[in-house]
Amino acid sequence: MKIVTRMLQSEIIATVAMTTLAFLALLLFFDLIDESRFVSRSGVQSSYGVAQMLGHMALSAPMHVYELLPICVLIGSVFVMARYARTSQFTILRTGGLGPGQALGILLSVGLLFTAVTFVMGDYVAPWAERSAQLLRARHLGGQVHAGRAGAWLRERQGAQAEGQAGGGQTGGSVIVSVAAVRTDGLAQGVRIFQFGPDGRLQRQIRADSAELPPAHDAAGQGAWLLHNAHEQVLPAGVAPPVLQADGSLNGALEPMRVQQHARLRWPTTLSREMLDAAILKPDGMSTMQLISYVNHLRANDQSTQRFEIELWRKVFYPLGCLVMMVLALPFAYLHFRSGSIVGHMFLGILVGISYLMLNNVLGYVGNLRGWSPLLAAATPALLYSALALGVFVHMVRKR
Numbered sequence: 001m002k003i004v005t006r007m008l009q010s011e012i013i014a015t016v017a018m019t020t021l022a023f024l025a026l027l028l029f030f031d032l033i034d035e036s037r038f039v040s041r042s043g044v045q046s047s048y049g050v051a052q053m054l055g056h057m058a059l060s061a062p063m064h065v066y067e068l069l070p071i072c073v074l075i076g077s078v079f080v081m082a083r084y085a086r087t088s089q090f091t092i093l094r095t096g097g098l099g100p101g102q103a104l105g106i107l108l109s110v111g112l113l114f115t116a117v118t119f120v121m122g123d124y125v126a127p128w129a130e131r132s133a134q135l136l137r138a139r140h141l142g143g144q145v146h147a148g149r150a151g152a153w154l155r156e157r158q159g160a161q162a163e164g165q166a167g168g169g170q171t172g173g174s175v176i177v178s179v180a181a182v183r184t185d186g187l188a189q190g191v192r193i194f195q196f197g198p199d200g201r202l203q204r205q206i207r208a209d210s211a212e213l214p215p216a217h218d219a220a221g222q223g224a225w226l227l228h229n230a231h232e233q234v235l236p237a238g239v240a241p242p243v244l245q246a247d248g249s250l251n252g253a254l255e256p257m258r259v260q261q262h263a264r265l266r267w268p269t270t271l272s273r274e275m276l277d278a279a280i281l282k283p284d285g286m287s288t289m290q291l292i293s294y295v296n297h298l299r300a301n302d303q304s305t306q307r308f309e310i311e312l313w314r315k316v317f318y319p320l321g322c323l324v325m326m327v328l329a330l331p332f333a334y335l336h337f338r339s340g341s342i343v344g345h346m347f348l349g350i351l352v353g354i355s356y357l358m359l360n361n362v363l364g365y366v367g368n369l370r371g372w373s374p375l376l377a378a379a380t381p382a383l384l385y386s387a388l389a390l391g392v393f394v395h396m397v398r399k400r
Contacts, residue, residue, distance in 0.1 A: 004093060005106050008080070012110050016076030020068055027064045031057050038137065052136060059133035063285070066121040070321040071353050073114050077107065077329030078349035082342040085335045100397045104330060111326035118319040127287045131277070138183075151190065152179045152279040154271055155301050173197045174301070175269070179211075179276060188213055188276060191227065193267065206267070207231045213273040223272060230265040234258040283311035291315060307368050313378030314364055321356070324382050327389040328352055334396040356385050 035053045084090040090098075154177045173196050180190025188211045195204040208227035235257055278286060278294040286294070291312040298305045332345055360381040367377030 001097070001102070004096075004098060005109075008106050009110050011080050012077055012107075013113070015080050016073050016114065019076045019079075020065060020072040023068050023072060024061060024064055027068075028057055028061065031060055048137065056133050056136050059129045059136065062121055062126040062129040066118060066126045069114060069118045069121070070318070070325055071350075071357060073111070073322045074325035074329060074353035075346070075350055077110075077326055078332050078346050079342070081329050081333035082335065082345045082349075085333050086342055090333045100393070103333065104327070104393070107326040107330055108323060111323040114322040115319045118322055122315065122318065123287045123289075127285060127290070130285045151181075152276060153177070154179075154275060154279055155303060156270055156297075157301055173203065177269075177271060179279075182276065182280060183210075186213065186273065187211065188225075191225075202235055204232070204234050206233075206265070208265070211267075213271075213276060223269060225267045225269055225271075227262070227265040227267055230262040232260045232262060232265065234260075283308055286311070286315075288312065288315050306371060306374065309374035310364050310367050310377055313374050314360065317378050317382050318360075320382055321360070324356065324385050324389070325353060327386055327393070328356075331389065331392045331396050334393075352385075356381055359384075 032053075035056060038048050039050060039053050081090070084093075155174060156177075157174050175196070176194045178190075178192040178194075179188045182188050189209065191206075191208040191211045193204075193206040193208075194202060195206075197203045206227065208230040210228045212226040212228075214223040214225070274290065274293065275297055278290050278297075283291065291308055295305045295308050295312060298308065329349065332349060335345060360378075363372075363377045363380055366372070367374065
């Protein structure tokens with residue numbers, strides 16, 4: 001039985017690897033076409049050439065592998081199982097004592113291997129490679145990573161200690177921060193800070209050309225941004241507007257707004273560089289720990305976490321899709337046909353796998369719009385297709 005196990009495992013792994021390489025080559029070809037538009041702009045103000053383009057494509061490959069693995073696992077497994085059924089090899093193995101449970105165990109052992117590879121690629125290799133690819137392109141095309149048209153927006157609550165250090169006046173307010181871009185050297189550009197009091201009134205706003213962000217905070221979670229060329233405006237707080245008297249005179253006067261210009265200004269905050277990276281990156285390009293940290297930050301500041309919680313649970317269940325694909329491929333080994341092509345059966349298996357991935361994406365969007373439970377929205381496709389595959393497998397075992 002060990003020989004049978006090694007034979008099936010080696011053939012499935014080799015077929016999945018070849019399928020992944022074929023699809024990866026196709027996606028990299030599309031990347032080559034897309035990246036060529038940046039090379040054509042190379043000139044005096046840009047050093048993005050062919051070498052940089054190839055480097056960017058190489059760093060984009062791990063994310064492609066992460067996205068391709070589940071469907072490639074299904075294609076490779078279906079091909080091996082259907083070929084074994086067509087050549088009657090699987091029938092011989094069953095006659096030799098390979099039971100349904102043992103066959104399922106062999107496929108699940110291979111599926112666990114691909115699950116581990118998918119987890120490592122999606123949680124460690126792909127996020128690092130994606131950020132490195134962005135920095136590589138930005139370093140040669142303007143030197144900064146843009147945070148979209150609207151910029152990256154963050155919010156935090158500031159208690160008495162932070163407010164006192166910042167010189168804001170009232171305690172218990174909130175702060176909204178906007179960042180337009182992040183330079184390759186780590187500086188945030190186009191920084192705007194809006195500080196609100198407990199009553200929701202704007203108390204202070206700061207505009208800075210750039211800011212140095214701390215990579216981490218102290219044990220109390222405190223840190224500080226060092227703002228460069230900061231323009232600070234402190235609005236009057238708690239002053240009643242002047243009242244028009246019967247004789248036409250004004251009773252009282254507004255406190256003037258205080259405006260200051262700082263070459264450097266230290267702004268205490270709990271927002272770190274990791275928080276800003278999480279706000280700039282797409283949720284599907286973040287690691288599990290980044291998503292957990294960002295969800296906790298949003299929850300602590302009374303912000304909606306629905307979208308990122310769904311992405312977090314999808315990040316957890318996505319590698320398990322390799323196991324689901326293995327279970328979906330097993331019924332193809334019990335097909336009985338002596339002639340004809342296996343392309344039709346492979347096409348059917350691919351359609352089932354694509355429908356699984358589509359349902360996974362659709363439930364993510366619908367769950368975010370409808371406010372469904374993030375765990376339920378992320379786990380439903382895996383549970384549904386696993387139950388479907390096991391049901392078909394049991395039916396075919398009983399029938400055959």
